[in-house]
Amino acid sequence: xxxxxxxxxxxxxxxxxATSVAATPSHVQVRMLADVxxxxxxxxxxxxxxLNVDPHWHIYWENPGDSGEATSIKYDVPTGFHVHETIFPxxxxxxxxxxxxxxxxxxxxxxxxxxxxxxxxxxxxHPFRFAxxxxxxxxxxxxxxxxxxxxxxxxxxxxDKFEDNQxxxxxxxxxxxxxxxxxxxxPATCTFGIGGAQVTIKWKQQAPRNVEFxxxxxxxxxxxxxxVQTEGDTTAIRYQATVFSGQTIKSHQLRALIAYxxxxxxxxxxxxxxxxxxxxxxxxx
Amino acid sequence: MRVSKQALILTLALAGAALTTxxxxxxxxxxxxxxxxxxxxxxxxxxGQPAPKFSLQDxxxxxVSLDQYKDKIVVxxxxxxxxxxxxxxxxxxxxxxxxxxxxxxxxxxxxINSTNGTTAQDNKKWVSSNSLNYxxxxxxxxxxxxxxxxxxxxxxxxxxxxxNVAYKGAIDNDPRGKEKDRLNYxxxxxxxxxxxxxxxxxxxxxxxxxxxxAK
Numbered sequence: 240x241x242x243x244x245x246x247x248x249x250x251x252x253x254x255x256x257a258t259s260v261a262a263t264p265s266h267v268q269v270r271m272l273a274d275v276x277x278x279x280x281x282x283x284x285x286x287x288x289x290l291n292v293d294p295h296w297h298i299y300w301e302n303p304g305d306s307g308e309a310t311s312i313k314y315d316v317p318t319g320f321h322v323h324e325t326i327f328p329x330x331x332x333x334x335x336x337x338x339x340x341x342x343x344x345x346x347x348x349x350x351x352x353x354x355x356x357x358x359x360x361x362x363x364x365h366p367f368r369f370a371x372x373x374x375x376x377x378x379x380x381x382x383x384x385x386x387x388x389x390x391x392x393x394x395x396x397x398x399d400k401f402e403d404n405q406x407x408x409x410x411x412x413x414x415x416x417x418x419x420x421x422x423x424x425x426p427a428t429c430t431f432g433i434g435g436a437q438v439t440i441k442w443k444q445q446a447p448r449n450v451e452f453x454x455x456x457x458x459x460x461x462x463x464x465x466x467v468q469t470e471g472d473t474t475a476i477r478y479q480a481t482v483f484s485g486q487t488i489k490s491h492q493l494r495a496l497i498a499y500x501x502x503x504x505x506x507x508x509x510x511x512x513x514x515x516x517x518x519x520x521x522x523x524x
Numbered sequence: 525m526r527v528s529k530q531a532l533i534l535t536l537a538l539a540g541a542a543l544t545t546x547x548x549x550x551x552x553x554x555x556x557x558x559x560x561x562x563x564x565x566x567x568x569x570x571x572g573q574p575a576p577k578f579s580l581q582d583x584x585x586x587x588v589s590l591d592q593y594k595d596k597i598v599v600x601x602x603x604x605x606x607x608x609x610x611x612x613x614x615x616x617x618x619x620x621x622x623x624x625x626x627x628x629x630x631x632x633x634x635x636i637n638s639t640n641g642t643t644a645q646d647n648k649k650w651v652s653s654n655s656l657n658y659x660x661x662x663x664x665x666x667x668x669x670x671x672x673x674x675x676x677x678x679x680x681x682x683x684x685x686x687x688n689v690a691y692k693g694a695i696d697n698d699p700r701g702k703e704k705d706r707l708n709y710x711x712x713x714x715x716x717x718x719x720x721x722x723x724x725x726x727x728x729x730x731x732x733x734x735x736x737x738a739k
Contacts (some may be wrong), residue, residue, distance in 0.1 A: 305676070305734065306675055306676040306730075306731070306732060306733060306734035306735075307734065308699060308700070308731065308734075335734050335737075336640070336736070336737040336739045337666060337669070337670065337675075337734075337735060337738075339675050339734040339735065339737070341734065357563055359715030371636060372699075377607075378733065378734065380736065381640075381736055382606055382733075382736070382739070383547040383607055383608060383609075383733040383734075458697075458728075458729055461727075461729065465593065483693075483725070483726075483727045483729070484569050484724070484725060484726045484727060485724045485725035485726065486725065486728070
């Protein structure tokens with residue numbers, strides 16, 4: 240059905256809208272798509288890579304966990320367009336033989352980015368080409384295989400907005416996109432305890448089940464002894480963060496994702512930014 | 525959980541921490557719906573602690589034990605010939621050039637393969653195809669891998685002359701092999717050790733394939 244709607248889009252816009260479907264080079268099939276049929280001057284739209292991962296294989300979140308490698312995407316867009324950072328949906332915590340923990344995705348996942356369209360485009364001008372190169376590492380319990388693919392998508396310009404692929408971008412059967420805890424649509428309020436070693440999540444509605452904590456990558460910091468405890472409408476997350484000797488923390492915040500099951504059993508996520516500068520600076524005795 | 529329910533907030537050094545620094549440690553109070561993340565909690569070799577002893581067979585079936593390298597600095601390299609990260613380092617001769625750089629300075633290099641199902645024959649093939657002058661030990665049961673807490677290939681451990689772990693972690697700071705000025709942590713640590721200095725970077729996050737342990 241997806242292919243059919245793409246064909247219809249091609250027809251509607253004189254054969255210029257397109258999507259590409261690539262072969263499986265290494266256990267992952269990549270398709271590029273946008274949430275619009277055409278770009279509208281001054282508007283924003285979302286672009287995404289839909290990845291089909293072979294059964295029993297997985298690819299990685301921005302922090303791969305104990306092993307593996309983060310999936311990365313580099314966009315090449317026409318002058319004047321601006322692509323924001325890749326948004327990774329909520330990962331799964333995968334435990335491999337030997338107790339090795341990976342953060343990643345199995346089956347299908349959509350990685351998206353917001354694109355700003357310049358206002359000064361000729362609304363009846365030529366179509367634009369958006370290119371992406373994606374690198375991933377696919378692993379099974381037995382093997383890892385790196386993969387890379389260049390892919391592109393052409394979109395015409397239109398003075399009106401025509402949505403497309405909404406069922407994919409809003410699909411409940413794909414991993415969901417997290418919301419920032421500091422925004423009004425967050426399902427919770429997030430506060431950080433003295434020393435930053437505790438995060439308190441106060442849920443606006445009933446506390447969810449299966450709450451998990453995923454720290455974003457920070458090479459100089461080791462996060463250990465994580466406990467996630469939910470009682471009433473509050474989840475308390477505690478952990479030990481250790482700075483590796485001889486290394487420095489690059490950021491003043493530790494970004495992390497709180498994953499949970501919502502009332503419908505759909506896995507959701509909330510982003511938090513734990514302020515590292517609030518830690519008391521004491522030297523080790 | 526292992527520790528009492530008290531908050532131990534020790535330290536933070538945002539920049540240039542000279543010691544391993546604990547930012548905060550609070551343990552769970554018990555109760556419902558508590559999930560513990562076991563990442564990094566596996567027991568294993570710890571920096572500054574005695575290195576776990578081992579005795580394994582090399583690619584020719586010859587027994588090799590840590591005890592036979594008295595008064596030597598020993599580098600342990602977790603290897604899996606099937607892993608693309610390992611393959612890249614062998615194409616680039618990262619390990620063998622480092623081994624050769626320090627081989628006359630009382631440094632021994634030992635590779636360990638903890639891949640489930642691997643045979644001495646597989647290891648022998650890797651030794652000969654890469655013309656290695658160091659052994660690969662068969663740990664296909666995963667015992668030594670678990671004793672050290674090895675999670676990736678490659679992953680490196682340096683054992684000092686006193687038989688303590690002096691470094692654990694990545695071979696370098698360049699998982700993709702694309703950085704122009706790469707920092708090889710093992711080279712840096714070995715340089716410091718042979719000069720009689722203490723190791724400045726004692727622990728890093730290793731990268732690579734997961735060690736393919738038996739289920």
